[in-house]
Amino acid sequence: MRVIAWITEGTWPSCIDAVRSHAPEAADIVLLHVTGPEAPGVAHGAFAGLLGRGHPERDPGTVVEHLATASAERLLAEAAQRLMRPCHRVERTGRIEREVVAAAEGADLLILARDGDRTHLGPRSLGPASRFIVDHAPCPLLLVWPETTPGVATIPPPPPHPPHHR
Template sequence: MAIVVWIVEGTWPACVDAASAHAPEEADIVLLHVTGQEIAGVAHGAFAGLLGRGRPERDPGNQMEQLAADSAQQLLQKAADRLGRPCTRIERTGRIEREVVAAAQGADLLIVARDGDRSHLGPKSLGPASRFVVDHAPCPVLLVWPEHAPGLASIPPPPPQPPHHR
């Protein structure tokens, strides 16, 4: 059994704990972190357009990419330490939601944490990237709450029904 655990800052402990609780001992666990390329891309573009003619070694986008890679490695190490069993750590860069879906190809389970409005039950508890992943994952998804789930009273009331005509 292959299990992919999506590691995201702020919600990763719940995903790792879910893997610990639900993965059989013989499961191959992959801890996956994806770094988006938007911020470094903006820095590269600003430097090239405004400042960087002929001085690529001074491009701040390169430094931002290195900082992001270092941060991802530290986060994956923390997750592996918390898991406390053999696992594979993978760092990818690109459009986050698409990289997660691609990494889940061939997996038996993908573990994802809710990352939206976690004060209410419902669809808004998923941010855009997580919603895309849940909708497009090529395998079963275990969707976990990063903290205790809100109570049933947090479900919004149903929409009003039109009056029935007789």
């Protein structure tokens, strides 16, 4: 059984705890982190547009890329330590939601955490990337709450319905 846990800032401990609780001991576990292209791209663009070309050694986009890689490696190492089981660490770069879906191809289970409004039950408890992943995952999902699950009293009220005309 191949289990992938999507590791993100802020919600990764709940995903690791879910792996520990739900993945069989013999499972092939993959800890997946995806770095989006946004920050390095913005820094590269600002440098090229505002400061000109000709000095690539001073491009802040390269520094941002290195920082993102180091941060991802540190996050994956912390997750692996919490897991306390053999696992593979995978770092990908690109559109986050698409990279997670692509990495899940052929997996038996994808574990991810809610990353939106976590104070209420409902669709807003998923951010845009998580919503895309839930809608497009090519395998079964385990969607976990990073904190205590809100009570059913937090469900949004139903939309108002117009009276039925006969």
